[in-house]
Amino acid sequence: MKLIRLFAGLAAAGVLASSALAADQLVAIRAGKLVDVVKGEVLRDQTIVVSGERIAAVGPSGSVQVPAGARTIDLSGATVLPGLIDMHTHLTGDPNLHGYKSLGVSDIRSALYGARSAKVTLEAGFTSVRNVGASGFGDVALRDAIDDGELPGPRMRVSGYAIGIMGGHCDNNLLPNDFHYVERGVADGPWEARTKVREMAKYGADVIKICASGGVLSKGDEPGAQQYTLEEMKAIVDEAHKLGRRVAAHAHGASSIRDAILAGVDSVEHASLIDDEGIRLAREKGTWLVMDIYNDDFILQEGAKAGMLPESLAKEKALGQLQRDNFRKAFRGGAKMAFGTDAGVYPHGDNARQFFYMVKYGMTPMQAIQAATINAADLLGWKDRVGSISAGKYADIIAVSGDPTADPAELTRVRFVMKGGAVYKADPVSAPR
Incomplete structure (x- = not known):
């Protein structure tokens, strides 16, 4: 199972930092599962498009248009949540x-x-x-x-x-x-x-x-x-x-x-x-x-x-x-x-x-x-900025290996952290295979 392929080499080298992906680029995140906290549902096979600090689009992978030149973060083996x-x-x-x-x-x-x-x-x-x-x-x-x-x-x-x-x-x-x-x-x-x-x-x-x-x-x-x-x-x-x-x-x-x-x-x-x-x-x-x-x-x-x-x-x-x-x-x-x-x-x-x-x-x-x-x-006082993975909000996004709606202990093992479009943590080592 591939998880966070883009950052595997940096993480293995121990040099992953917020500059690994600057917050001024186009990014497409492939989410195997996505926790929609507004609807209270877990959605499958979703794509999140991040432009700079903000979420530009989110939806089923088959319907979201990924801009040309966007980098891809593969979280298809993970569950993605808002920060x-x-x-x-x-x-x-x-x-x-x-x-x-x-x-x-x-x-x-x-x-x-x-x-x-x-x-x-x-x-x-x-x-x-x-x-x-x-x-x-x-x-x-x-x-x-x-x-x-x-x-x-x-x-x-x-x-x-x-x-x-x-x-x-x-x-x-x-x-x-x-x-x-x-x-x-x-x-x-x-x-x-x-x-x-x-x-x-x-x-x-x-x-x-x-x-x-x-x-x-x-x-x-x-x-x-x-x-x-x-x-x-x-x-x-x-x-x-x-x-x-x-x-x-x-x-x-x-x-x-x-x-x-x-x-x-x-x-x-x-x-x-x-x-x-x-x-x-x-x-x-x-x-x-x-x-x-x-x-x-x-x-x-x-x-x-x-x-x-x-x-x-x-x-x-x-x-x-x-x-x-x-x-x-x-x-x-x-x-x-x-x-x-x-x-x-x-x-x-x-x-x-x-x-x-x-x-x-x-x-x-x-x-x-x-x-x-x-x-x-x-x-x-920031419900227009954070709290959900929604278009227009800051790209504050995390991921875990399992399903936190089945086992909340998964939230103590966060593998991926993005804040404002910049990646601060990407740990593919313990991802499921």
């Missing part, structure tokens, strides 16, 4: 440096780590991400370097600092009072919170991240405890929307989820303890839920070695299974759901491990893929 999207990442976060270990990491070092994380994430098949929280505006710098072609990585929407209350989940409570340290995203009261939104927007944030409740990996608070008030969250959402930014709310507890939705946030992150009222409100208001139901495994198995505090491990033990059960409940209750993993808590590049749990807790494999493609693109 995946993770709506909750921390690319500048090192999963091995949690808790007190994190105190020795500078903002500059975090940004440099982000360069590696971006490459690993892209090669794992995630061609777009939303980064919700980074110190020193490292995610802004990373986004801009990727956009300028200086580094390989996914398309990024970024938040800069997450905004939260003094002493809350978005503050740093590891240092003693002698240091008088307050995280730069701290803002108390409606007008101070509005000012903080303006600051994040000034320095490059595309999206505003707030902490409506306590968290698991923070010191001295409880995930279920509400932190921002409804009044404060309304002020943040009003200011952010006025400035054209969407708002993502970290919220574990039922009351914080409820008030975040009532305040008008665009998405609720984690939503671990969501109740029937929260599910109803999310459905009625059209609020997206982004529930990270894989990383419980990493936290409980590897968290102590990574420096996570004993209190954090205890909080995760109490919360992890409840979150997974509530994922099933929220999905069955009709809430809109987008794929997000909290990458950076666990090692970057392992994002696709979450698909298994999304299927285990209620979704079909196709629905899980849609959560990471068309649903995520909608929440990202």
Whole structure:
């Protein structure tokens, strides 16, 4: 079986790079199977014509006209999908440096780590991400370097600092009072919170991240405890929307989820303890839920070695299974759901491990893929650019050897990655024969 014939020699030589196929050429991709996430179907024997960064045409191979001189990428032995999207990442976060270990990491070092994380994430098949929280505006710098072609990585929407209350989940409570340290995203009261939104927007944030409740990996608070008030969250959402930014709310507890939705946030992150009222409100208001139901495994198995505090491990033990059960409940209750993993808590590049749990807790494999493609693109504000293999959209295309609609584990073994018409990964070695 021939797979990615054009790049076999380069891959074997270990020199495949984004320049192997520049994004200014005509390309015809032969797809043995193609996951149509809009229709929710797997199509056979399809051809995708790529012109520069964009998809020019897609359809049955017998009916799509391939322009003269177009290069051919043979994926006839593979399943082709749109590039995946993770709506909750921390690319500048090192999963091995949690808790007190994190105190020795500078903002500059975090940004440099982000360069590696971006490459690993892209090669794992995630061609777009939303980064919700980074110190020193490292995610802004990373986004801009990727956009300028200086580094390989996914398309990024970024938040800069997450905004939260003094002493809350978005503050740093590891240092003693002698240091008088307050995280730069701290803002108390409606007008101070509005000012903080303006600051994040000034320095490059595309999206505003707030902490409506306590968290698991923070010191001295409880995930279920509400932190921002409804009044404060309304002020943040009003200011952010006025400035054209969407708002993502970290919220574990039922009351914080409820008030975040009532305040008008665009998405609720984690939503671990969501109740029937929260599910109803999310459905009625059209609020997206982004529930990270894989990383419980990493936290409980590897968290102590990574420096996570004993209190954090205890909080995760109490919360992890409840979150997974509530994922099933929220999905069955009709809430809109987008794929997000909290990458950076666990090692970057392992994002696709979450698909298994999304299927285990209620979704079909196709629905899980849609959560990471068309649903995520909608929440990202880029549904006209990414999320499906459709004419006019960016040529963000991945391929796996098997059928991910039968076995979602296939998505952890991405063989081919194209972003914007440029090939970043082509691995024919392990293709089926």
